[in-house]
Amino acid sequence: MNPFGKLSLERKSEITLKDVIMKKSHVAPCSIPVGCPVCTIIPSHMLRHLSRHGPAALREKAWQTLQHSERLRGQRDVLAGLGAGRWGVSPGSKRxxxxxxxxxxxxxxxxxxxxxxxxxxxxxxxxxxxxxxxxxxxxxxxxxxxxxxxxxxxxxxxxxxxxxxxxxxxxxxxxxxxxxxxxxxxxxxxCLDIIGHELTHGVTQYEAGLAYQGQSGALNESFSDVFGSMVKQWKKKQTVAGADWWIGEGLFARGVRGDALRSLKAPGTAYDDPQIGRDPQPAHMRDYVKGGADHGGVHTNSGIPNHAFYLVATALGGHSWEKAGKIWYDTLCAVLRPHATFADAARGTLRSAGILYGSASREQDAVKSAWQQVGVL
Amino acid sequence: MRDGAALGAFDVSNMRLKLIRTGGVAGLAPPPVVVDTAALPEKEAQRVAALVAEARFFHLPAVVRSRKPQPDRFQYSLVIEQEGGRRHAVRCDEEAASGALCRLLHAVQTLKNLT
Incomplete structure (x- = not known):
């Protein structure tokens, strides 16, 4: 079921560990033996972060290291705050x-x-x-x-x-x-993607914590649309070419002229109906909507980062969640802060792509090109 | 301004309401709901009057904002004019509204088909 396969997931974990270490402590990554459970050079707060927010394989290692440190040094407080909440439920079970x-x-x-x-x-x-x-x-x-x-x-x-x-x-x-x-x-x-959208608001709350106003609010909305769309594509096993890229297809009642609430592929084209009006989403910064309603147009301006994700995913081909999704997820969890702007998201995804796939890689080029096409870079 | 006494047969519960809703997961901005309670069936008009009273609408601050907005919630702007010239406007985030104010907002929104 794991689309990466075991080996590639392990490899990705190592890259991500190096990235986190570089970002968090400015220690050269090569000095750190990734597989070693006694990496006492890594501060405990970072291990706690990794044990909670790192990729699955890495969380296990970070946790082992924390336990080992505790045994060595008798520092019970290292484990405080993790405890039953983290381990009371085995990974994979749902409640x-x-x-x-x-x-x-x-x-x-x-x-x-x-x-x-x-x-x-x-x-x-x-x-x-x-x-x-x-x-x-x-x-x-x-x-x-x-x-x-x-x-x-x-x-x-x-x-x-x-x-x-x-x-x-x-x-x-x-x-x-x-x-x-x-x-x-x-x-x-x-609609599966609407439920995916709502749950992703929860994920964002626990990760970047994007403030629900203006550009950070539109990013919050966009991450929900992007992951909502990916959930649907993943369930249907669709490639980027086969996906419809709509959000909420089939939600409108009979008689409403529209396919869906939004389109990542062509923002602004999802509906056009005498009763509810026309899809107002822009796909480019030149059409960014300024104004107070809807917390500064969070459901409108999300069209811009939505389309950037679509452009990256389609440029890379295959399944959206394999590369574009990974870049977006790492950026949401490890880079963005509550008041991030579109430009911060562009730089963040560019950085994540560089870390995951290498500087000037095809993947990083796709990210750069996408944000340029929507007028953010 | 004319007052109620000058007009004689004045029902103090007659009100004009205008409700604008924005936000929500769909991000739609539907046309404002404009209601004159005089034009409603009596039972509906009484229900609206009771909800306005329960929400203590004319005593609410002009802006009821959430300190931490919840994603995909609605925002409302409600203006009520009573005959006699009393007028009050409230803008609010749904999650910051009291239960009574929420009931009023939801009820007015669903009156759209009666106007």
């Missing part, structure tokens, strides 16, 4: 719980399906369960990530929020889905 609000708004509602329980008769419940499971599997199998917080966090979802509610959201701790009004929208549990 999904679905709640039914029965049109109320007081979260979470009545528990109706837990992990491993039989199917419900309610399609909303089953879709929330299945799609959050696929998303969790995607993050684990592709990036070695253990749930939203990388510590095995529970995946809670509440369905039937209020009446005819036209939205889905992540409230910082769980997912919430409305039924849609049946006029513009169908039920919000319907």
């Amino acid at each position: 999904r719980t679905i709640y039914d609000l029965s049109h109320d708004t007081v979260l979470p509602g009545k528990r109706v399906r837990g992990e491993g329980d039989a199917k419900s008769r309610d399609v909303h419940v089953n879709e929330a369960y299945d799609h959050s499971g696929v998303t969790a599997d995607f993050f684990r199998q592709v990036f070695g990530r253990n749930s939203v917080d990388d510590q095995g966090m529970r995946l809670d979802s509440s369905v039937h929020y209020y009446t005819d509610f036209d939205n889905a959201f992540w409230n910082g701790a769980q997912m919430v889905y409305g039924d849609g009004d049946g006029v513009v929208f169908q039920r919000f549990t319907k």
Whole structure:
């Protein structure tokens, strides 16, 4: 199931370790024996970071090193803060719980399906369960990530929020889905990429923590679209050429003139309808929308970084999650800070591509070209 | 300005409401919902009046912002004019709104089909 294969994952882990060490401590990477469990030259705070945020193979090594250090030095505090939270749940297991609000708004509602329980008769419940499971599997199998917080966090979802509610959201701790009004929208549990989008908001919260305003907010939105799209492509085993690159295809109710909410391939073309208007997304900085609504247009200007990802993925070919996805994931987890701009994201992905695939590599060139084409670089 | 007494048969619960919603996972900006409670069925008008009272709408600050906005939530701008000239406008993030204000906002939004 692992698309990288065991050997290549190991190799990637070493590259990433060197990168993290260079960034965090400015120590020459060659002085550090990667496979060695007694790398006491690496500060414990960095090992803690690696044991939580590094790739799967690396987390194990970092954890072993922390344990070894503790035995050697008797420093129990090295392990403080990791403990049961990190290791109470074995990597790979999921803890999904679905709640039914029965049109109320007081979260979470009545528990109706837990992990491993039989199917419900309610399609909303089953879709929330299945799609959050696929998303969790995607993050684990592709990036070695253990749930939203990388510590095995529970995946809670509440369905039937209020009446005819036209939205889905992540409230910082769980997912919430409305039924849609049946006029513009169908039920919000319907699309795998929308559920992937919501869960990725959780991942971003625990990683770069991108502030939900202006450019950092549009990046927050874009990471959710990019990973939501990749979850769908991964589930369907689609190549970049075979994917539709839409977000929320099939979410609109019958009669609405539109294919989807957004398009990474051609931002601004997803819908054009007399009732709801026209897809306002730009694909280039010259069309960047300034203004106060929607936290400074976070769902509008995300079209620009969305299209940059599309350009990188299609330039590299194959499966989007194998290279472009890896570059974007590393940038989200190890580079970007809460108030990052589009330019920061461009420089960050350029740097991640250089570390993963080499300076002036085909991959790094693709990243540079993409950000140039959307007018950020 | 004319006042209620001058007009005689004035129902103090008659209100004009204008609601603008932005944000949400779809990022749509649907047309504003404009409602005159005088044009609503009586039961609906009474429900809206009760929700306005419960939310203590005319005592709310003009801006109700979330210190840490939640992704994909709605933002609302609601203006209510009462006959007699009383007018108040509130802009808010859904996650920062009280339960009563949320119920009012959601109810007004779903009145769009009755206008």
